[in-house]
Structures are given as structure tokens and as C-alpha cells.
Amino acid sequence: MKQKNIPILKMLDKFTKKNPLSFHVPGHKNGTIFPEQAQTYYEHILKLDVTELPGLDDLHAPQGSIAEAEKLATKFFQSDHTFFLINGSTVGNLAMILATCKQGDKVIVQRNCHKSIMNGLELAGVRPIFIAPDYDAKVQRFTSPALKTFADALSEHPDAAAVILTYPDYFGRTYNIKAMIELAHKNNIPVLVDEAHGVHFSLGNPFPSSSLTLGADVVVHSAHKTAPAMTMASYLHIKSTRVTKECLAYRLQMLQSSSPSYPLMASLDIARYFLANQTEESIQQALTDVQEIKALFAAETYDKWELVPSNDPIKLTIQLKDGYTAKEAATLFEAQGIYPELVTERQILFIFGLASFTEWNRLKKVLDSVNEKLKNEPNHATIEVVNLFTSKRQELALSYRKMEGLEQKLIPLEASNGEIAAEAVIPYPPGIPFILKGEMVTHEHIRAIRQLTVRGVRIQQRNEGIRIFKQ
Numbered sequence: 001m002k003q004k005n006i007p008i009l010k011m012l013d014k015f016t017k018k019n020p021l022s023f024h025v026p027g028h029k030n031g032t033i034f035p036e037q038a039q040t041y042y043e044h045i046l047k048l049d050v051t052e053l054p055g056l057d058d059l060h061a062p063q064g065s066i067a068e069a070e071k072l073a074t075k076f077f078q079s080d081h082t083f084f085l086i087n088g089s090t091v092g093n094l095a096m097i098l099a100t101c102k103q104g105d106k107v108i109v110q111r112n113c114h115k116s117i118m119n120g121l122e123l124a125g126v127r128p129i130f131i132a133p134d135y136d137a138k139v140q141r142f143t144s145p146a147l148k149t150f151a152d153a154l155s156e157h158p159d160a161a162a163v164i165l166t167y168p169d170y171f172g173r174t175y176n177i178k179a180m181i182e183l184a185h186k187n188n189i190p191v192l193v194d195e196a197h198g199v200h201f202s203l204g205n206p207f208p209s210s211s212l213t214l215g216a217d218v219v220v221h222s223a224h225k226t227a228p229a230m231t232m233a234s235y236l237h238i239k240s241t242r243v244t245k246e247c248l249a250y251r252l253q254m255l256q257s258s259s260p261s262y263p264l265m266a267s268l269d270i271a272r273y274f275l276a277n278q279t280e281e282s283i284q285q286a287l288t289d290v291q292e293i294k295a296l297f298a299a300e301t302y303d304k305w306e307l308v309p310s311n312d313p314i315k316l317t318i319q320l321k322d323g324y325t326a327k328e329a330a331t332l333f334e335a336q337g338i339y340p341e342l343v344t345e346r347q348i349l350f351i352f353g354l355a356s357f358t359e360w361n362r363l364k365k366v367l368d369s370v371n372e373k374l375k376n377e378p379n380h381a382t383i384e385v386v387n388l389f390t391s392k393r394q395e396l397a398l399s400y401r402k403m404e405g406l407e408q409k410l411i412p413l414e415a416s417n418g419e420i421a422a423e424a425v426i427p428y429p430p431g432i433p434f435i436l437k438g439e440m441v442t443h444e445h446i447r448a449i450r451q452l453t454v455r456g457v458r459i460q461q462r463n464e465g466i467r468i469f470k471q
């Protein structure tokens with residue numbers, strides 16, 4: 001199959017050339033009805049924003065160009081089947097859990113996973129066995145669970161219905177997932193991987209291996225995170241004898257919109273085309289530029305931060321030295337039009353694109369200016385984050401079933417020690433729950449959340465305080 005084709009784009013191009021007259025949805029009528037001030041941005045894309053007309057195929061039962069595009073993606077990613085997702089990796093995570101697990105099943109889950117995994121567990125009504133990540137002093141973060149933690153959980157729960165892992169982490173940190181997959185497969189347990197941040201791993205060396213090639217059964221990729229795809233465009237891959245394509249397709253048609261966006265589907269087709277047509281030279285060129293950007297950040301004159309190692313070459317994390325806060329540095333970057341991906345207490349994450357970089361002078365100027373303007377202030381007292389996940393294996397204090405029947409009440413966070421949370425507390429980004437729904441709140445949680453709030457981290461919650469279960 002030729003990776004030079006972009007079948008969905010070709011189909012849409014052919015359709016728009018007919019100059020069609022719309023007596024159907026959507027209401028912008030091929031972009032002809034649209035407020036003038038928005039037209040400049042939308043006029044071209046709206047021509048592609050069509051619906052399931054004859055000849056335009058159907059994401060939920062693809063037979064034409066969408067099927068062809070998914071086949072090309074299947075071939076490129078070397079899966080058994082690749083599904084196009086128009087509701088982000090979020091829907092991929094929900095679908096893979098619902099397709100694999102049923103109510104009451106035990107599921108071994110990495111504790112520091114995205115909220116969509118937690119939501120999937122709750123929707124499926126499973127019994128999660130959380131495994132805690134280790135604190136890696138080298139990068140000063142919680143990263144992945146140790147192989148021993150994983151193996152212990154597996155030998156205690158050999159009857160688990162699935163294992164759910166996140167690989168790589170937000171910062172591009174990978175780990176020996178292959179060993180975990182092999183251990184799980186010895187018990188015939190399917191491994192579901194949220195690889196939202198690793199679609200470019202499909203390019204192979206020098207990027208880390210994708211868990212799909214390392215034997216995972218189901219893998220989710222946010223195409224929009226590191227490939228040139230539109231926001232929400234994602235892939236769901238299956239390569240398994242343990243999970244069926246039909247179960248995934250059933251859940252996807254349940255969870256995804258019945259009016260899938262054609263611009264998003266085309267953008268998945270385009271992202272696959274882009275990845276498949278990268279050459280060794282083009283990748284080398286992009287990575288040489290990345291190396292130079294990293295060298296620029298690492299210049300001796302920049303004495304207020306240092307670089308943190310990452311396994312993913314397109315990610316750069318800087319760590320502010322004692323006395324300087326990442327928030328202040330990020331604010332200085334942003335004031336000059338340079339927007340990083342993520343800011344934590346001490347670190348700032350930058351993600352590069354898969355192409356040559358051109359804005360050298362601008363970047364250099366901003367780096368000089370940020371380094372010069374950063375002020376040294378005494379560090380705030382920080383909590384010992386190392387103590388956050390003290391038990392290596394943890395279950396919820398209540399089953400999802402039990403939680404359904406309980407009344408809730410809103411109380412101040414300070415008063416919640418020892419109570420069972422009725423809602424997750426999720427700083428965003430990165431969207432990894434700090435407190436889980438159904439977890440007992442501890443002093444450590446309360447102190448950590450207070451500190452995040454002081455730093456201005458956005459917590460995705462509607463209320464002041466926290467909802468707990470009345471017991």
C-alpha cells in the first residue's frame with residue numbers, strides 16, 4: 001500500500017470541487033453562512049467540514065476512503081487494526097477499558113495516570129489495584145512503577161482482567177515496559193497502554209520503541225500531541241489475541257460523536273502521511289536542530305537553570321536552580337511570546353516539532369532576557385513529595401458500586417483528612433489526579449494541594465473545598 005496517498009483529503013478535495021449546494025447539516029452550509037470577522041480563519045476548513053453524504057464514507061462503519069485511510073495507518077503503525085479517534089486519547093482510553101473489563105474485574109493500574117483512565121475504570125465499575133510510581137531523584141519527579149512493584153501486584157492478583165500502563169510520561173520518560181508486558185502475558189492478561197505522548201515513537205530509532213512494537217495489546221496515541229494533527233485527533237491501535245477489534249469498535253461507536261468531524265479525520269490521515277514519509281535525513285535534520293536548541297538552553301551564560309535528562313529527544317525539561325521558581329521563569333517566557341507545555345514547582349517542559357527550527361534569533365533573545373530578569377528569592381518551604389505515594393499497592397477505600405449509593409457533602413479541604421473523597425482532585429495540566437474519587441484523603445494530600453494552589457496551578461474542580469462521602 002502506498003503511504004503517499006491521503007485518501008480522506010483526496011475524497012474531500014474531490015467533493016468540494018463539485019461546488020456542492022447544501023440542504024443538510026452543518027448549518028454553516030459549506031462555510032457560506034459565517035460571521036465575517038471569523039471567516040478569514042475558517043473559510044477554507046469549513047469547506048471540508050461536511051457530513052456523511054453519499055460517497056463520503058462513515059467513521060462508524062467505514063467502507064470507502066475512511067477505511068482506506070485506517071488501512072494505511074494500520075500498515076504504518078504495524079497494528080492489527082488502527083481506529084481513527086475524533087474525541088482525543090480520552091475516548092481511546094475509555095473505549096479500551098470498557099472493551100476489555102467488566103464490572104467487578106480486578107485491573108492493575110499505574111497510579112499516576114490520566115484522568116480519562118480513572119473515568120474509564122469508574123464507568124466499567126472495576127476494582128482497580130493501583131501501583132505507585134517510584135520517585136526518581138535524578139529527574140526529581142514520580143515517573144513509573146518499578147518492575148518489582150508491578151511483578152508483586154501481578155503475583156498477588158494473577159486473575160486481573162487487564163493491566164493499564166502509561167508510557168512514556170508527560171516529560172518523555174520511558175521505562176522497561178517490555179518486561180511488564182511479558183510478565184502480564186505469561187498470565188494471559190492483556191496490556192492496555194496510554195501512549196498519548198508517543199505517537200512519534202512509531203518512527204523508530206532514534207526515538208524510543210513504541211509499546212505497540214513491544215507487545216502491548218491495545219495502544220492509544222494522541223496524534224495531536226507530537227505529530228502534525230489537529231487537537232483531538234488520536235489513534236487507537238489493537239494488536240492482540242486477547243482483545244477483539246469488534247469489542248473496541250462497539251465501544252467506540254457508543255462513545256464517539258455520531259457526527260465525526262471530517263477535518264479531524266483528514267488530519268489523522270495527514271499526520272499518518274507525514275510520519276510515514278519522514279526520511280532518515282529529515283528526522284536527522286529535525287533532531288540536529290533540537291540538539292542545538294538544547295545546547296542553547298545549556299549555555300554556560302544561563303546560570304539559573306539546568307537541563308533534566310529525557311528519553312524522548314523532542315522534549316526538553318529545564319530545572320530552575322535554588323532560589324528561582326519555574327512559574328516566574330515561565331511567566332517571563334510567556335510575556336515574550338514563548339509558550340512552554342508544562343510548568344511545575346521547579347521544572348518547565350518544552351516540546352519541539354518534528355521539523356527544522358527556524359526562530360533561532362528570537363529564542364536566543366528571549367533566553368538571554370529571561371536569564372537576566374529572573375530574580376533570586378528565598379525558596380518557599382516545599383513538601384516532601386517523596387512521601388506522596390507511600391504504599392506501593394493501593395485499592396480504593398470504597399468500590400465504585402458502593403460510592404453510587406452514598407450521599408456527598410462539600411467540606412473545606414483542611415477538614416478532609418481521613419474522609420473519603422467523592423471527587424478526584426486534578427491539577428491541569430498534566431491531568432493526573434492528586435486525589436482519586438474513593439480514596440482516603442491524607443495530610444500529605446492537603447499540604448500538597450495547598451502548595452499547588454499557592455503556586456497558581458489550575459485545579460479542575462467546580463467547588464471551593466472538596467466533596468466527600470457522608471458515611
Ligand SMILES: Cc1ncc(COP(=O)(O)O)c(C=O)c1O
Binds near residue numbers: 166197222
Ligand atoms: C497521558 C495522557 N493520556 C491521555 C490524555 C488525553 O488526551 P487527549 O487530550 O488526546 O484526549 C492526556 C492529555 O494530556 C495525557 O497526558
